[in-house]
Amino acid sequence: MxxxxxxxxxxxxxxxxxxxxxxxxxxxxxxxxxxxxxxxxxxxxxxxxxxxxxxxxxxxxxxxxxxxxxxxIGITNESLNEINLIRALLEPAAAKQAVDHLTDQQLQEMEELLNQSEYYFQTNDIKNLLRVHDAFHQMIITASKLPRIIQVLENMHDYIVRFRISFLSHPELVARSVREHRMIFEATKLRDAEKVEEIFKEHLFGISEYATVALEQNMNIMGELPDEGNDSLFE
Structure with a gap:
C-alpha cells in the first residue's frame, strides 16, 4: 500500500x-x-x-x-522525441541568457560540481554523478532568469528520469557528457554566450541520440533512481 x-x-x-x-x-x-x-x-x-x-x-x-x-500509457518514443525537441530549442537559449547573470561565486560552484562529476565518474558512483550533473544544469538554467522557460524545462525533466540511469551507466557517454560540461563551463567563464549556446546544442543532441534506446532498456527499472525531492533537476 x-x-x-x-x-x-x-x-x-x-x-x-x-x-x-x-x-x-x-x-x-x-x-x-x-x-x-x-x-x-x-x-x-x-x-x-x-x-x-x-x-x-x-x-x-x-x-x-x-x-x-x-x-x-506511460512514456512513448513519440513523447520522448517531442520532449527532446523542446529541450533542444529552449535549454540552449536559456543557457545563452544565463552567461551574463552567473556570478563569480556561482562559476566557482560550477567548477566544483565539474570536479565532483569527474571524481564520481572515476569511482563509478552513478547516484552522486546524477546529482552533480543535475545541479550543474539547474544552476545554469536558473541563472537565465526566464521563469516561464524554467517552468517548462522543469516539467520536461520529469520525462527523462527513466533513461538517466542508463545514459550515465555507459562510460563512453559519461565521458562525453563530462567533457561537454567542462566546455560549457569554460565558455561561460569567458562570457562567450554564442559559444555556450553552440556547445549546449551539441550536448543535447548527443543525449537525444541515445534517448530512445535508453527508454527501451529501462522499461523494467524500479527503485534505482534517486528520490525526486527536488523537481528542478536536469539531465
Missing part, C-alpha cells in the same frame, strides 16, 4: 504522486488505475483522484475509460 498523503495541497500532491509513479516506471504501461483503490491507498477522497487522472490524460500518460478504469 502506498504511503498516506498529508492533507496539504491534496489535489497537487495526488497528481504529482501518480505522475511520478508513472514516469518512474513504478506504474507500468498497461496497468489499470481504479479510482476507489487509489483513493483508499492514498487516503484521500475520489475527487482529487478524478482530477489527477484527468490531468494525466491531458498529458498523454493515461487513457481514461469513464466509470471503468484508467489505463497507464
Amino acid at each position: 502506498l504511503d498516506k498523503l498529508r492533507p496539504q495541497s491534496i489535489r497537487e500532491m495526488v497528481f504529482k504522486k501518480l505522475r511520478q509513479d508513472i514516469l518512474r516506471g513504478i506504474r507500468k504501461p498497461g496497468e489499470k488505475l481504479i479510482e476507489g483503490e487509489l483513493a483508499n491507498s492514498l487516503g484521500v477522497s475520489r475527487t482529487p483522484i478524478r482530477e489527477a487522472l484527468h490531468k494525466l490524460e491531458q498529458e498523454g500518460l493515461i487513457e481514461v475509460f469513464p466509470r471503468k478504469y484508467s489505463l497507464v
Whole structure:
C-alpha cells in the first residue's frame, strides 16, 4: 500500500504522486488505475483522484475509460522525441541568457560540481554523478532568469528520469557528457554566450541520440533512481 498523503495541497500532491509513479516506471504501461483503490491507498477522497487522472490524460500518460478504469500509457518514443525537441530549442537559449547573470561565486560552484562529476565518474558512483550533473544544469538554467522557460524545462525533466540511469551507466557517454560540461563551463567563464549556446546544442543532441534506446532498456527499472525531492533537476 502506498504511503498516506498529508492533507496539504491534496489535489497537487495526488497528481504529482501518480505522475511520478508513472514516469518512474513504478506504474507500468498497461496497468489499470481504479479510482476507489487509489483513493483508499492514498487516503484521500475520489475527487482529487478524478482530477489527477484527468490531468494525466491531458498529458498523454493515461487513457481514461469513464466509470471503468484508467489505463497507464506511460512514456512513448513519440513523447520522448517531442520532449527532446523542446529541450533542444529552449535549454540552449536559456543557457545563452544565463552567461551574463552567473556570478563569480556561482562559476566557482560550477567548477566544483565539474570536479565532483569527474571524481564520481572515476569511482563509478552513478547516484552522486546524477546529482552533480543535475545541479550543474539547474544552476545554469536558473541563472537565465526566464521563469516561464524554467517552468517548462522543469516539467520536461520529469520525462527523462527513466533513461538517466542508463545514459550515465555507459562510460563512453559519461565521458562525453563530462567533457561537454567542462566546455560549457569554460565558455561561460569567458562570457562567450554564442559559444555556450553552440556547445549546449551539441550536448543535447548527443543525449537525444541515445534517448530512445535508453527508454527501451529501462522499461523494467524500479527503485534505482534517486528520490525526486527536488523537481528542478536536469539531465
